[in-house]
Amino acid sequence: MTLYLTLAWRYLSGRKMRTILTTLAIAIGVMILSGLSSLLPTMMQAFRQNMLSAAGEVDITIGHVSGSPFSPSVLEVVRSTEGVARAGGLLRQAVLLPTTETAGLRVNSVTVVGLELEPAHQTRSYPLAEGRWLEPGDADVVVIPASLAEQLGLKVGDAFILPAAEGQIRLRIVGTVHTVALPGAEEVYMPLETAQRELNLKGYINGIEVLVEAGQDREAVKKRLLERLGAGYSTVLPEFGQEFMTSMEIGEKFFQVIGILALIMGGFIIFNTFRTVVAERRYDIGLLRAIGATRRSVLRLILTESLVQGVLGTAAGLAAGYLLAVATLALLRPVARDFLRMELGEPIFSLTNLLTAICMGIGVTIIGGLWPALSAARVTPLDALRPMLIRPEKRVARARTIIGAGLLAVAVVGLVSRNLALSALGLIAFLAGMVLVTPALVNPFAMFLSTALAFLLQREGQLARSNLARQPGRAAITASTVMISIAIVVATASLTTSVYLGLDQYIRASLGSDFLVMPSAMVLSAGNLGAAPELAQSIKETPGVAEVSTLRLGKTVVDGAVLQLVAVDPQTYPKLSGLIFSAGDPATAFEALGRGRAIIVNGVYALQAGVKVGQTLTLQTPEGPQDYQVVGIGVDFLNAKLATGYISHQNLERDFHITSDVLIMVNAQPGADRAAVREALKQRLEDFPNFALFDSEDYRANMMQASQSSFAMLFIIALALVAPSLLGMMNTLAINIIERTREIGLLRAIGSPRRQIRRIIRSESLLLSALGTAFGLIAGVWLGYVLNDALNAGGFPMPFSFPLAGILLAIAAGILLGVAAASLPARQAARMDIVSALRYE
């Protein structure tokens, strides 16, 4: 093994530039895969820390699987369970505090904890800092953390004002405690009845904290409790911020795809490089065979070199991935702190993700080097003795071309079938077919293009074209990497435009009322305190208001999976808003919602759970499992990404005990003075500082602008994929120059100036990138179409948008690529010493 490693290392370090370029190609893919895959675990860790800080020193915490409030009668079951020393019911909810800053989006929050005050039901001790703890008989008082008091400039005896379902609640601080909590997750303690009033959950609790008797096995007690309570209860507190987590998961998958694509392109580059390496080292390989190296030894030698390259690239990629993760988290930290009350720590690299990145980085390199290694093993000893000529590939392998053409035909069939699965397969067939067919197209395409560019390139274009035509296989591989990156740019343009137009449609349909009253925070379900129904009623009574409809939020579990619930008034909701339906009739569906237990599910959930209209779902509720019939599949803007079901207000109240409104939609009367209506609504909201009033048009405009920033980010990432193809082109050009060293020396000797040599290389580069760009444009439009189809199938109906801007951008990227890739190789070629070049073997 030492022999092979020695040879591999010496060969790699003998051609430093080529080794660096090839290594970078692998490093980019590994960097994306490993770096960005650390983001989700880091987020999860921060979530869990929030949960743990809430749980404190309690042995067991019990809640309903849906996260919904439930009757305190459950406490009796818990207290009577063997092994339970004490059990206390509580009501806990995060409440976002309004901010006075005019920027409008910075919020802070606390966690309201309502506790039973009977000493026998106390399950935790709270080290007092000042004042006293809560006592039986207390009402409208609060104990807050000393750190929070200091932050807000409050002391014992001061008033602590919190948003409430009825507007605001004013509590007197009776004490402060030393607690350890994450900033933004500090708990404020009040009597249970006070919390129930504040949160509009009179008579309910949503958690039970349990202390286990000394000497009892905690796990056994937990098991006993769950058996007695039934499937509706669990010992894990449901997580909040699910919307954001879902976005992160989608983002992670997207980055994984980009990372894998970058690695595939790296594999192409490795293949190209090693093919040339084998051709250059024909003598050495033949000599090794002559003096007694078996075919297997030669195979091992090339694969060892490939492995070393893979290890170097992967190591570099992991290091770069760490830096990328650190940089990305630094950007995300303020967003997470402000909107989600999460403190993001250092990046967490799970073993699985690391191993995946390592295996892919090294695996792709070895696969890329395998074919050239097998070809090297076929070199005979006599090859060491014959004079070497880089023979032009006179005939492109006919079989490969025929297979490639066949795959292209299959691809077209897939596309016209209008079936998503066949279209996607067709796309893969198209890409594979193009890679196989491209060698045969190099010469005719280059002829066409060099004729077209003759006025720019003149004599050099002719030489460049013939240089490419001499090695069509290598040109094709290089063009293929360009094709993939250009295809991604075009597809991203198509997708982002489609989604942008689709979003506009969604927002207009979902938020079609004149005004919106909603919490200031970006994420609807992340701990927002709703308003009691009286607010919506008072808004309805406001002069100039024609119609009001509200949304309420809940959560349930169906077949073990969490389902967000959005409750609507089936009478008023369709008038002010609506869902975009992909199955079922809207009128019938909303009417059914108003009668009995009916549910409309969104596309995401329908796809995940394989649900169809007419099916029955069993929802876990605090009132026990309840059957709901699916009456439609539709989606609204605010809940598109999360598995969501829409039910009536009545059912949410009956089965989940929730009556608070989190979004109020308002239509003004026709002809009413909008400004006056707005002023009147603002006055109604004075006592509800956690709610803000929006003109729907302004809100739509803000959302579209925010989405534009996201799309711009996506675009930048797609453009980053152009980097590996840049490396591939530089690699190929560098190899071409090495092979033609004597020829370049001869051109210089017979009078070709350096400038002309540079132009030849540049022309070659432009022809290569033009070839790749042309095929990439076709593949990109196709890919965009398939992705759009996938969105439609996934329950997000979107119009397909032909990416004209994306195509123009891709063409510009292709030209830039051609020029950039040639700059260094052209300079090197022009600077060659003539005599050394002529002597080169």
Add this chain to the structure above:
Amino acid sequence: MKIVQTENLTRIYGSGETAVIALDHVNLSVNEGEFLAVMGPSGCGKSTLLHLIGGLDRPTEGRVLLAGQDLTQLDDDTLTLLRRRKIGFVFQFFNLIPVLTALENVALPLLLDGVPAKEARQRAVEWLERMGLGERLHHRPDQLSAGQQQRVAIARAMVTEPALILADEPTGNLDTRAGDDIANLLRQTVNQWGRTVLMVTHDPRIAAYADRIVFLKDGRIVDETLLTGNGDQQEAQALHERMETLR
């Protein structure tokens, strides 16, 4: 004892009208401890003969016996092992792996054979010192003169203690003095270290170091002569005149 024996050895390239008979039913034997030179005009088949005897190529007809073993019956791996252990090669060009030092190049066949690295290096050092290259162990080929590179190649050929050394125009790329040095070294491998050498050359001056000369023309043996083997200039002149008659 005959180290090498060929029986009706024939090699034809191509087929039909474009077929070229490089070797035409050649019967040749080389005795153990002999220094045999093969001469002839360009395209006479001398290199082809050497390739077939060395197992680098396969005959169209006939067979090659090396130390009694029929090479034409062996598969590629066995042939490769045989080349590694029983034959040492010295070529005109590109004898050495450019990224390895002189020491590493000489040790290469031993390492391929699984000899422990320490022992392989030890033996390589010994042979390089015998070749007078004790000061150049860690030099790469591009740091050595052409003559020094050929010495390294001879050391590599000798390090496995092979039965046969095959040299294909070993002095073709060298000046007169360096060429004489190499020829003397090959002579030494026979006289001092008991090897058998088969050398292909077009240079009568170098051929004069051999014990016997075989002349080839158009793929056939046309003449054979015994020599004193000490590089005698008169013998070299006679060989030159004989070559002229063959052209």
